[in-house]
Amino acid sequence: MTDDRLWVEKYRPKYVSEIIGNEEAKTTFVNWLEKGKKRKKKAVLLYGPAGVGKTALMNAASNQFGFTIIEMNASDARTEKAINKVGKPATSYAALDQFSAETKGNILFLDEVDGVFGQQDRGGIGAIVKIVKESLVPVVMAANDTDLKKLRPLKKVCLLIRFQPIRIPLIITMLRRICLKENIEAEFEALERIACNSQGDVRSAINDLQSAAAGKKVLRVHDTLFLKSRNKDVGIYEVLKGVFSAESVREAAALINQSRVDYDEFLLSVSDNLPFRYSDPIELAIAYDIVSRADVFRGRVGTENWRLLKYFFNLLAESVTVSPKSFKPFEIIFPPIRIMTLFWTKPKRAKLESICAKIALKCHISRATAKNDMLPFIKTIMEKEKSTPILTWLKLESDEVEYLTNMKKL
């Protein structure tokens, strides 16, 4: 009987050692899994591009170490209610079969957690974080993109393990193995072409091999000519690294154009890193001038004039290539300083906002007026008389009074 399964299923790794590439990630994951109750973090987040072995590692490890997987993936609705329905029973009680010699118990696997979004998955991430904190069993998650804001709470409670794209020689070796098993005589150049086209994605490489070689005894290069190169999304850090080392405007613009980075975040990052890129003040001034023009175009693009985006890209590309020959590697600053500052000062800003709200309520003015016109005077009064009755009248808490006292400037 012929085996009609997809080759990605047929040759799915059964043991951790069968997964190619990412040796460091594999070792970290297996060490974490083997630690049992001594694990510092109850959950692990495997992240990296598609087709590099995140799900395969999870399946292979659970098979090898005898865990039973309870899985939720993108095809399931992952609202708070749905996650609690599956996740809570799975993680709140130890499975009975863990006392048998054959299995070590349950493991909760949430695939593609970066896809938990929108109205249909409302409250999903919050529910996952709660389950991780209360879980009695290991929780494993997989995601492609961890830069997303919504995943920040998850990243705090998880051990992060990054997966890199698989290198071309490794993919060629693996494709060669499959060809040997399928009794296909493959030209090296054909496998090389498939591996290069895959851009580090093993799954797509195997699918391409199957579509080109299935039913054949010999695979030649011309059989692979119809295969197109896979488009890969590049992270913002890689894009920044690429554009700052670009040798021409065209190269830098092409890089920005291909990526799907957040435009505003990218603009801020370019602006932060320019002083490290240019040591000559004149070049730096030129670059900042161009960035300011790019910012103007970003404003014009808004949310509808997307045809103007090419000017924004080109100006940013121009700003990083003012003098391509003067490039020296430097430590790229990311996330943007502005975003980090906002993040670090969030509690302080919240406190100031609450003080202004109290003043606004009592004085029948807006919060902005309270902040700009009233607060400086209250601070001056406080400096002269610490326990002024105004503070009692405004109903300020002791921590708010302390905040006002220590506040240097508004």
Next chain:
Amino acid sequence: MVILNKYCFKLPRIEKEKFISLLRLGLGYNRDQGCYFISSYNNIGKLIDALSSILSTEKITFLQSCIVCSKDFPCSNCTYIDLCTTKDLPFECVCPQCLNEEKAHPDILKTKGDLSAYF
């Protein structure tokens, strides 16, 4: 170009803040041997940039380990260096010699190294 061994390499004396930032990026320090090693590969790109700025060199290269013959080799010998997105990073790969041998004799995979487990 500076070639580093991922299991143990030395750096010039650095200030405390720099040392802490390196450890946060995934570098480890072995007190007994007085050398650094890579403990986490999550921020390897940033780590390499930080190391190159400390060593004031344009390029830092880590040797690769071949999964077939277990030998160490640099990326500069590889044919696919221009296409590789992880070049010079301390990961495992297949060395050009093993790849060429495989090209000439595909059956070699059946008998060589850990790969025999697949057949």
